[in-house]
Amino acid sequence: xxxxxxxxxxxxxxxxxxxxxxxxxxxxxxxxxxxxxxxxxxxxxxxxxxxxxxxxxxxxxxxxxxxxxxxxxxxxxxxxxxxxxxxxxxxxxxxxxxxxxxxxxxxxxxxxxxxxxxxxxxxxxxxxxxxxxxxxxxxxxxxxxxxxxxxxxxxxxxxxxxxxxxxxxxxxxxxxxxxxxxxxxxxxxxxxxxxxxxxxxxxxxxxxxxxxxxxxxxxxxxxxxxxxxxxxxxxxxxxxxxxxxxxxxxxxxxxxxxxxxxxxxxxxxxxxxxxxxxxxxxxxxxxxxxxxxxxxxxxxxxxxxxxxxxxxxxxxxxxxxxxxxxxxxxxxxxxxxxxxxxxxxxxxxxxxxxxxxxxxxxxxxxxxxxxxxxxxxxxxxxxxxxxxxxxxxxxxxxxxxxxxxxxxxxxxxxxxxxxxxxxxxxxxxxxxxxxxxxxxxxxxxxxxxxxxxxxxxxxxxxxxxxxxxxxxxxxxxxxxxxxxxxxxxxxxxxxxxxxxxxxxxxxxxxxxxxxxxxxxxxxxxxxxxxxxxxxxxxxxxxxxxxxxxxxxxxxxxxxxxxxxxxxx
Ligand code: ATP
Ligand code: MG
Numbered sequence: 245x246x247x248x249x250x251x252x253x254x255x256x257x258x259x260x261x262x263x264x265x266x267x268x269x270x271x272x273x274x275x276x277x278x279x280x281x282x283x284x285x286x287x288x289x290x291x292x293x294x295x296x297x298x299x300x301x302x303x304x305x306x307x308x309x310x311x312x313x314x315x316x317x318x319x320x321x322x323x324x325x326x327x328x329x330x331x332x333x334x335x336x337x338x339x340x341x342x343x344x345x346x347x348x349x350x351x352x353x354x355x356x357x358x359x360x361x362x363x364x365x366x367x368x369x370x371x372x373x374x375x376x377x378x379x380x381x382x383x384x385x386x387x388x389x390x391x392x393x394x395x396x397x398x399x400x401x402x403x404x405x406x407x408x409x410x411x412x413x414x415x416x417x418x419x420x421x422x423x424x425x426x427x428x429x430x431x432x433x434x435x436x437x438x439x440x441x442x443x444x445x446x447x448x449x450x451x452x453x454x455x456x457x458x459x460x461x462x463x464x465x466x467x468x469x470x471x472x473x474x475x476x477x478x479x480x481x482x483x484x485x486x487x488x489x490x491x492x493x494x495x496x497x498x499x500x501x502x503x504x505x506x507x508x509x510x511x512x513x514x515x516x517x518x519x520x521x522x523x524x525x526x527x528x529x530x531x532x533x534x535x536x537x538x539x540x541x542x543x544x545x546x547x548x549x550x551x552x553x554x555x556x557x558x559x560x561x562x563x564x565x566x567x568x569x570x571x572x573x574x575x576x577x578x579x580x581x582x583x584x585x586x587x588x589x590x591x592x593x594x595x596x597x598x599x600x601x602x603x604x605x606x607x608x609x610x611x612x613x614x615x616x617x618x619x620x621x622x623x624x625x626x627x628x629x630x631x632x633x634x635x636x637x638x639x640x641x642x643x644x645x646x647x648x649x650x651x652x653x654x655x656x657x658x659x660x661x662x663x664x665x666x667x668x669x670x671x672x673x674x675x676x677x678x679x680x681x682x683x684x685x686x687x688x689x690x691x692x693x694x695x696x697x698x699x700x701x702x703x704x705x706x707x708x709x710x711x712x713x714x715x716x717x718x719x720x721x722x723x724x725x726x727x728x729x730x731x732x733x734x735x736x737x738x739x740x741x742x743x744x745x746x747x748x749x750x751x752x753x754x755x756x757x758x759x760x761x762x763x764x765x766x767x768x769x770x771x772x773x774x775x776x777x778x779x780x781x782x783x784x785x786x787x788x789x790x791x792x793x794x795x796x797x798x799x800x801x802x803x804x805x806x807x808x809x810x811x812x
Contacts, residue, residue: 286301288321338547353463372429532747596715668698
């Protein structure tokens with residue numbers, strides 16, 4: 245099912261119906277779901293900040309609900325108190341909202357601890373669960389392997405009464421941590437290892453961020469997840485492929501409890517090149533100080549990307565573009581960067597900023613004259629209007645836009661050569677002033693052609709091949725700019741040299757800080773996304789920027805900006 249509309253410019257705009265949507269649409273026809281709308285949930289564990297992989301899951305779950313008039317809950321899967329914190333709960337809510345989604349209900353797996361406990365007792369009474377005294381290590385041994393069946397636990401045949409008593413003791417805090425478990429009595433010879441008498445509860449004395457010290461037994465993921473879905477009347481429980489092998493257990497619990505039974509559907513998790521995605525590794529980057537925090541603009545976290553200047557629209561467009569599949573693949577990080585560029589191209593106002601300045605003196609321009617040049621804010625959006633940029637005798641241009649021994653095809657400034665200053669005049673480089681000792685170029689002495697002012701109807705229609713940006717030296721304001729590069733040097737950072745780990749692949753040069761000179765319209769700017777013409781997209785850093793000390797993050801460079809300028 246795919247609908248392709250061809251646009252005039254030949255671009256294909258697809259409205260795809262992914263395989264999950266197809267299944268969902270079919271299921272909604274079933275008698276079991278008669279009259280129901282699709283109901284999904286996004287179930288993060290609050291043990292870290294969300295990353296771009298989670299954004300994919302969020303877009304999928306909330307997107308389905310939005311598209312088909314259903315609902316999506318945000319449910320914290322908080323069954324593992326030793327790693328979970330309120331800080332993460334708060335950040336996850338902020339990130340989901342920022343992405344542009346609103347949950348139907350906010351739930352916690354811990355809301356269901358009492359119900360889960362009652363259901364455990366129900367299974368014990370039905371002879372389908374037992375208390376086991378094997379240690380964690382013994383449990384592993386008895387479980388068998390992919391090729392060898394497991395062995396029954398010696399505690400498997402305990403009576404219902406004994407199990408009820410022992411489970412009550414576990415719950416009452418009469419057993420040491422790890423001393424006992426409650427296990428489902430399924431089949432130790434099952435080919436699917438998850439069905440070999442999986443643990444439902446463990447004894448664990450750990451303070452829970454919501455239930456405090458009420459519990460000293462905590463449910464395992466599998467014992468909590470399907471039932472939580474069931475309680476919330478979720479129709480489709482969408483998760484990543486690693487849970488495919490857990491589906492039979494998900495089904496077994498719902499069937500044996502005789503409760504409403506949602507359908508689990510799996511999809512392939514997002515992997516991005518040059519990126520690590522597991523929360524454990526991201527936590528390590530933060531804890532060991534390889535980055536400044538979860539919101540470091542180089543992090544693949546949603547808060548990092550937000551601070552970097554990525555927009556929610558661009559992340560949603562990215563998730564849309566990569567689609568949903570059943571097989572693992574790695575998406576090239578440039579797909580993400582292009583989504584960001586495409587959105588910013590539409591919404592970011594253009595400004596002129598010089599990142600690596602070279603002084604230009606216009607020798608024939610009146611000493612104290614200042615002209616205000618009309619500059620268009622956004623050629624993609626007429627409603628963004630225009631602004632005025634001061635032009636004067638002393639300007640700064642990008643050092644790269646001048647070349648002393650330039651090849652023939654170099655259309656920017658060279659000795660004796662001409663170039664147009666954006667929104668200004670055509671200038672000619674008459675003289676190169678150098679440091680007599682180092683030979684470094686200190687300034688260019690140029691003349692301007694007063695007949696060539698941009699936008700002036702009476703201007704002489706003269707064309708030169710190159711256009712460069714500039715700022716007026718006396719009017720420019722200084723700012724710190726942080727230019728980011730990939731955090732990792734290798735496409736798959738997980739592959740590390742013998743004896744080392746992913747940290748060996750860190751890019752030692754992933755941030756470059758420079759002082760830039762900006763046009764004065766950016767004075768005291770507090771927030772926002774801009775295109776620094778010909779350079780890239782930048783945003784005001786939300787954490788470190790102040791009125792006295794502006795800090796900008798480079799969001800993405802403009803791809804091939806130079807090549808594009810030549811065509812103009
Ligand atoms: P990680 O492996 O990064 O630590 P996780 O799977 O433990 O992540 P959860 O908080 O359990 O993180 O994930 C919440 C939801 O997001 C789950 O449904 C999970 O399947 C989904 N999810 C996590 N990582 C990705 C990913 N890379 N791509 C798509 N979905 C993901
Ligand atoms: Mg998880």
